[in-house]
Amino acid sequence: MAVSETVRGRAADVSANSPDGPPNRFRQAIPQYAAVSPFFILFAIFGAFPVLFSIWLSFHSWDGIGTMKWVGIEQYSYLLTDPSFWKSITNTLIIWVISTVPMLALALVIANALHNATRFRTFYRIAYFIPNITSVVAVTMVFGSIFSNNFGLLNAFLQSVGLDKIEWLSQPWGIKVAIASIVAWRWTGYNAIIFLAGLQAISSDIYEAARVDGASPRQMFWRITVPLLRPVILFTAVTSTIGGLQIFTESQVLFGSSGAIGGPGDGGLTIVSYLYDSAFGKNQFGYGAAIGWALFILIVLFSVINWRLIGGNDDERLTSRAARRVQRKIAAERAGAGQADADAGKEHADAH
Amino acid sequence: MRTERIRTVVGHVVLMLGVVVSIFPFYWMLVMASNTTPDIFAYPPKLVIGSHLFENMGHVLDNIDFFGAMLLTLVASLGVTVLVLFFDSLAAFAFAKYEFPGRDLLFGLLLATFMIPTQLALVPQFVTLAEFGWIGSLKALIIPGAANAFGIFWMRQYAKGAIPDELISAAKVDGAGFFRQYLTVGLPVLRPGLAFLGIFTFINVWNDYLWPLIVMTDPNKLTLQVALQQLNGVYGTDYSMVMAGALMSVIPLIGVFIIGGRHFIADIAAGAMKF
Numbered sequence: 001m002a003v004s005e006t007v008r009g010r011a012a013d014v015s016a017n018s019p020d021g022p023p024n025r026f027r028q029a030i031p032q033y034a035a036v037s038p039f040f041i042l043f044a045i046f047g048a049f050p051v052l053f054s055i056w057l058s059f060h061s062w063d064g065i066g067t068m069k070w071v072g073i074e075q076y077s078y079l080l081t082d083p084s085f086w087k088s089i090t091n092t093l094i095i096w097v098i099s100t101v102p103m104l105a106l107a108l109v110i111a112n113a114l115h116n117a118t119r120f121r122t123f124y125r126i127a128y129f130i131p132n133i134t135s136v137v138a139v140t141m142v143f144g145s146i147f148s149n150n151f152g153l154l155n156a157f158l159q160s161v162g163l164d165k166i167e168w169l170s171q172p173w174g175i176k177v178a179i180a181s182i183v184a185w186r187w188t189g190y191n192a193i194i195f196l197a198g199l200q201a202i203s204s205d206i207y208e209a210a211r212v213d214g215a216s217p218r219q220m221f222w223r224i225t226v227p228l229l230r231p232v233i234l235f236t237a238v239t240s241t242i243g244g245l246q247i248f249t250e251s252q253v254l255f256g257s258s259g260a261i262g263g264p265g266d267g268g269l270t271i272v273s274y275l276y277d278s279a280f281g282k283n284q285f286g287y288g289a290a291i292g293w294a295l296f297i298l299i300v301l302f303s304v305i306n307w308r309l310i311g312g313n314d315d316e317r318l319t320s321r322a323a324r325r326v327q328r329k330i331a332a333e334r335a336g337a338g339q340a341d342a343d344a345g346k347e348h349a350d351a352h
Numbered sequence: 353m354r355t356e357r358i359r360t361v362v363g364h365v366v367l368m369l370g371v372v373v374s375i376f377p378f379y380w381m382l383v384m385a386s387n388t389t390p391d392i393f394a395y396p397p398k399l400v401i402g403s404h405l406f407e408n409m410g411h412v413l414d415n416i417d418f419f420g421a422m423l424l425t426l427v428a429s430l431g432v433t434v435l436v437l438f439f440d441s442l443a444a445f446a447f448a449k450y451e452f453p454g455r456d457l458l459f460g461l462l463l464a465t466f467m468i469p470t471q472l473a474l475v476p477q478f479v480t481l482a483e484f485g486w487i488g489s490l491k492a493l494i495i496p497g498a499a500n501a502f503g504i505f506w507m508r509q510y511a512k513g514a515i516p517d518e519l520i521s522a523a524k525v526d527g528a529g530f531f532r533q534y535l536t537v538g539l540p541v542l543r544p545g546l547a548f549l550g551i552f553t554f555i556n557v558w559n560d561y562l563w564p565l566i567v568m569t570d571p572n573k574l575t576l577q578v579a580l581q582q583l584n585g586v587y588g589t590d591y592s593m594v595m596a597g598a599l600m601s602v603i604p605l606i607g608v609f610i611i612g613g614r615h616f617i618a619d620i621a622a623g624a625m626k627f
Contacts, residue, residue: 025452025453026453028452029450029452029453031446031529031530031531032446032450032452032455032530033452035442035443035445035446035530035534036443036446036447036458036504038439038442038443038498038499039439039440039443039462039499039500039501039504040458040461040462042495042496042498042499043465043499043501045480045496046470046477046480046495046496047465047468047470047473049476049480050470050473050476050477050479050480051468051470051472051473051476053473053476053479053480054472054473054475054476057475057476057479064479064482106370109366110366110367110370113363113364113366113367114367116359116360116363117360117363117364117367119364120364120367122614124367124371125613125614125617126609126610126613126614126617127371127374127375128370128371128374129609129613129617129620130374130375130378130606130609131374131377133555133559133605133606133609134378134559134602134605134606135558135559135561135576135577135580135601135602135605136559136561137559137561137577137580137581137584137598137601138381138580138598138599138601138602139377141580141584141594141595141598142377142380142381142384142595142598143377145380145384145392145591145595146377146380150393151392151393151394151395151397153380153397156395156396156397159395160396185373185374185377188370189370189374190620193617193620193621194620194621194624194625196621197621197622197624197625198625201625232624232625235624236624242469246469246471248561248562249561249562252561252565252581253581253584256581256585257581257584257585257586257588272471272562275474275475276474276562276566279474279475279478280478280566285475285479288474288475289473289475289476292471292472292473292474292475293472295469295471295472296469296472299469
């Protein structure tokens with residue numbers, strides 16, 4: 001609370017003094033500077049400084065207690081030849097792909113269905129969103145039991161239909177499937193809600209016009225919905241990438257207490273779990289800092305790739321721009337009537 | 353008309369299937385938490401809710417300081433939420449409604465911090481807190497997260513549209529200083545935005561795992577998530593007790609969410625559309 005007292009004090013001082021003081025633009029703005037300062041102060045201490053310090057740290061060998069020893073680029077050159085590090089990258093990427101691709105595809109299907117549904121909308125939204133607000137720890141414990149080798153629900157089901165049990169949590173690929181299911185379960189509904197908002201922002205007049213021109217539903221989906229939804233798809237892809245590359249809790253809860261943080265065969269060893277284990281398990285702080293930078297580079301790299309892929313080539317961008325122009329034109333033409341429609345629609349949605 | 357109808361029905365069938373998948377893990381958590389561990393290990397497994405729920409919950413309370421962990425988590429979540437609401441809305445109010453030298457530069461700087469995933473600096477963050485002597489204390493959970501770029505960005509968008517300039521001018525004429533203008537003009541108008549940011553922040557702090565795992569090193573002062581994982585690690589084979597603990601940990605948030613969730617979901621979606 002000390003900081004807030006400062007803000008209060010300074011703001012009060014200035015408002016009391018400024019009428020007497022010289023009309024200095026900076027001095028007059030002191031209350032505003034004070035108002036925005038807490039974020040910058042906290043970021044400097046807990047964000048910017050640690051980021052810079054981690055560059056320094058990554059050129060050292062340090063166990064966190066003794067003296068820091070300068071080792072140059074040794075941490076990084078070791079990183080490049082460390083099989084566990086590469087394994088953590090492939091594991092993370094595999095989990096990311098097998099969770100994100102089905103998740104976003106399913107989310108689009110659900111968003112479409114939600115967009116067309118006129119009844120039970122609030123119920124659906126809450127039901128789809130609840131997984132996202134549930135703690136990963138609790139969810140992982142439930143999924144861990146569902147995928148459990150001996151008495152898991154999934155294996156009981158496989159047995160009941162005459163198939164063999166699968167040792168999900170003992171095999172590298174089974175572990176990845178289990179972790180990816182948890183991620184997809186938690187985020188599909190979230191992404192569907194985001195897509196839904198994107199769909200609702202597309203004017204129905206565009207579809208009407210396309211229908212008049214004889215477009216099939218399939219054509220409308222690929223030529224209108226997808227291009228106009230592109231910014232929203234980009235948003236979900238980028239957030240899924242950033243989140244996906246930082247997967248940690250799932251494998252830590254499944255295997256953290258087993259001694260090997262990555263589980264059998266290190267099948268669940270992710271980049272962040274390797275960072276955590278190196279720094280806080282083995283006290284290799286310098287190495288942990290170097291892994292952090294590798295993670296950062298990967299996140300930037302994949303965000304750029306997303307941008308290039310989903311940003312699309314120039315042709316497609318034109319399509320999207322043209323569609324947008326049509327949308328704006330129609331919106332402008334129908335401004336009066338459209339506004340009334342939208343309000344009625346909103347009331348309608350709220351009533352459910 | 354007929355195909356239209358069929359399409360509607362198919363739509364609802366698809367949506368209901370999705371709902372079943374969304375809800376099933378909660379049901380399964382309840383099934384495991386209310387049966388005995390031998391029942392869970394049996395084949396075929398019990399698929400219905402049993403009668404041992406309170407007994408299992410009792411075992412949780414015997415083995416970990418559940419309410420202590422819950423209280424600590426509640427204090428941390430509320431602490432961060434209150435500070436975030438205050439600092440973020442104050443900064444957003446200044447950014448949205450006032451001209452001052454360097455404003456756009458500062459706001460640009462704030463947006464740039466989005467690009468830096470500070471998790472990459474997990475190790476030096478820990479070292480910094482250790483230097484402060486904050487490891488193991490509530491300060492480590494509350495202070496670093498007390499203001500954030502996302503909240504300021506989001507509240508600024510909200511404040512720009514919601515607060516009429518005339519109200520601020522009127523307050524100035526009345527001789528109100530900046531902070532008074534924030535209290536009397538800004539805060540009341542920003543209330544719906546604060547409700548969203550508050551729930552969002554509270555949920556995030558409540559569910560956070562990696563950060564408290566690193567900084568809360570005192571085994572008597574763990575957050576709920578870390579305590580739950582400890583229960584899982586030590587008594588992993590006692591599934592009914594572990595699941596009773598998991599159930600007890602998710603119920604409060606789900607309650608909050610069902611009460612305040614409708615607007616929250618709309619705001620989350622609206623926030624994503626602004627990027």
